[in-house]
Amino acid sequence: MKIIFHGAAREVGKSCIEIQSEGKRYIMDAGIKFIHSGIEYPQFLDKIHELDGVFISHAHLDHSGALPMLEHKNLNCPIYLTALTWKITNLLLEDSYHLEKLKHIHPAYVERDIRKIKDDLRFVKFDQEYETHDGKIKFRFLNSGHIPGGASILMKVEGKNVLYTADINTENTNLMIPSLLGNLQEKIDILITENTYGDREHPDKKDSEEGLIKSINTCIAGGGSALVPVFGVGRSQEILLILSKLDKRIPIYLDGMAKKLTSLILETNDPYVDNKELLAQMFNRVKMVDGFNKRKEIAKKKGVVIVTTSGMVQGGPVVEYTSHFINEENNFIILTGYQAKGTNGRSLFEDHLFYSHHQRFQVKCHVRKFDFSAHYGQDSIHILVEKLNPEYLILQHGDIEALEAVKLYFDRKGRKNVLIPQIGEEMKF
Numbered sequence: 001m002k003i004i005f006h007g008a009a010r011e012v013g014k015s016c017i018e019i020q021s022e023g024k025r026y027i028m029d030a031g032i033k034f035i036h037s038g039i040e041y042p043q044f045l046d047k048i049h050e051l052d053g054v055f056i057s058h059a060h061l062d063h064s065g066a067l068p069m070l071e072h073k074n075l076n077c078p079i080y081l082t083a084l085t086w087k088i089t090n091l092l093l094e095d096s097y098h099l100e101k102l103k104h105i106h107p108a109y110v111e112r113d114i115r116k117i118k119d120d121l122r123f124v125k126f127d128q129e130y131e132t133h134d135g136k137i138k139f140r141f142l143n144s145g146h147i148p149g150g151a152s153i154l155m156k157v158e159g160k161n162v163l164y165t166a167d168i169n170t171e172n173t174n175l176m177i178p179s180l181l182g183n184l185q186e187k188i189d190i191l192i193t194e195n196t197y198g199d200r201e202h203p204d205k206k207d208s209e210e211g212l213i214k215s216i217n218t219c220i221a222g223g224g225s226a227l228v229p230v231f232g233v234g235r236s237q238e239i240l241l242i243l244s245k246l247d248k249r250i251p252i253y254l255d256g257m258a259k260k261l262t263s264l265i266l267e268t269n270d271p272y273v274d275n276k277e278l279l280a281q282m283f284n285r286v287k288m289v290d291g292f293n294k295r296k297e298i299a300k301k302k303g304v305v306i307v308t309t310s311g312m313v314q315g316g317p318v319v320e321y322t323s324h325f326i327n328e329e330n331n332f333i334i335l336t337g338y339q340a341k342g343t344n345g346r347s348l349f350e351d352h353l354f355y356s357h358h359q360r361f362q363v364k365c366h367v368r369k370f371d372f373s374a375h376y377g378q379d380s381i382h383i384l385v386e387k388l389n390p391e392y393l394i395l396q397h398g399d400i401e402a403l404e405a406v407k408l409y410f411d412r413k414g415r416k417n418v419l420i421p422q423i424g425e426e427m428k429f
């Protein structure tokens with residue numbers, strides 16, 4: 001068998017791992033990468049003419065965003081994924097297609113390609129064994145604890161067990177039941193895992209939750225309002241669950257993709273989404289916001305909380321709210337996750353500056369940031385690898401510093417066969 005990384009090798013973005021076996025070609029994930037000049041696709045897509053199967057771990061576009069490209073190239077092959085992953089992916093693909101059009105970025109495919117994906121879908125349930133249509137590979141989707149619908153994938157290829165954790169969380173959150181991959185009984189021959197946080201630990205989850213609630217209370221006691229930018233999938237639902245601890249008299253507004261995504265997650269029966277009843281209660285408690293005028297009205301209110309996409313203040317309704325919020329000294333903007341370089345979220349937090357319509361604005365309001373990551377941290381990576389004790393450990397989906405930190409840890413422990421592949425590198429097993 002050969003394993004080739006077409007993306008997420010020494011980087012985060014465009015996850016796409018090819019497995020070649022007995023003349024057949026399969027890929028795990030078909031992601032894209034957002035870069036300044038637009039979008040990057042896994043390179044091999046230009047050259048490939050036939051594909052025998054696609055496995056999608058979860059809906060984030062860095063794992064699923066290249067699916068329309070496969071259709072555009074007429075690579076009609078089965079796509080294995082959970083039903084919820086498809087529902088979320090479909091929503092994200094349609095949204096990003098329209099956004100690209102709005103920004104005058106020419107998408108590499110047409111809208112019809114998104115609709116064509118449906119014909120190739122093969123829905124998979126968690127924890128059940130399946131076989132690819134050609135009978136070559138047996139596989140199981142296991143809860144990854146990362147986002148609703150998300151899975152780690154265990155495959156049997158040429159008698160070897162290959163486990164792809166994909167994005168994974170083994171730690172507790174309010175929204176997701178954590179991954180229990182460490183309890184797998186199978187002997188793992190090849191473990192492929194993400195290392196987003198390979199060189200650092202998360203702050204204590206309880207501290208982050210208390211920090212968020214405390215900041216909102218301080219803000220409201222001081223006569224301001226709190227704007228909470230969130231990533232739509234997972235994070236917005238996690239934040240809603242935490243906000244259930246707020247005094248019920250404080251009005252909470254929900255806006256952007258977070259509305260549709262929360263209702264999708266509530267209406268789908270996913271066994272690993274936790275606290276669904278509380279989420280449903282919160283969804284009923286919040287007030288939905290729609291339209292430019294309504295937003296303007298809400299942004300001027302005092303004593304309220306607004307939860308809206310996007311998480312890095314780069315697009316979506318949060319940009320409109322922010323342009324009002326920054327002028328009021330007693331307002332708070334509370335960021336809820338990682339803020340990449342060059343994003344508004346990063347410059348709000350680090351420089352107290354906000355960029356909009358090619359102009360720069362000074363930020364007068366307070367800016368706070370709390371970490372609610374959906375990826376496992378350094379210690380949990382070490383623990384999982386030690387529990388599974390694979391023959392080969394392949395480190396991917398991380399910056400080079402994070403990947404090398406994990407490799408160094410295992411080198412010191414005397415572990416053999418710890419690999420950090422390059423893009424396009426062929427690994428034989």
Ligand SMILES: [Zn+2]
Nearest residue numbers: 058060146167
């Ligand atoms: Zn992800």
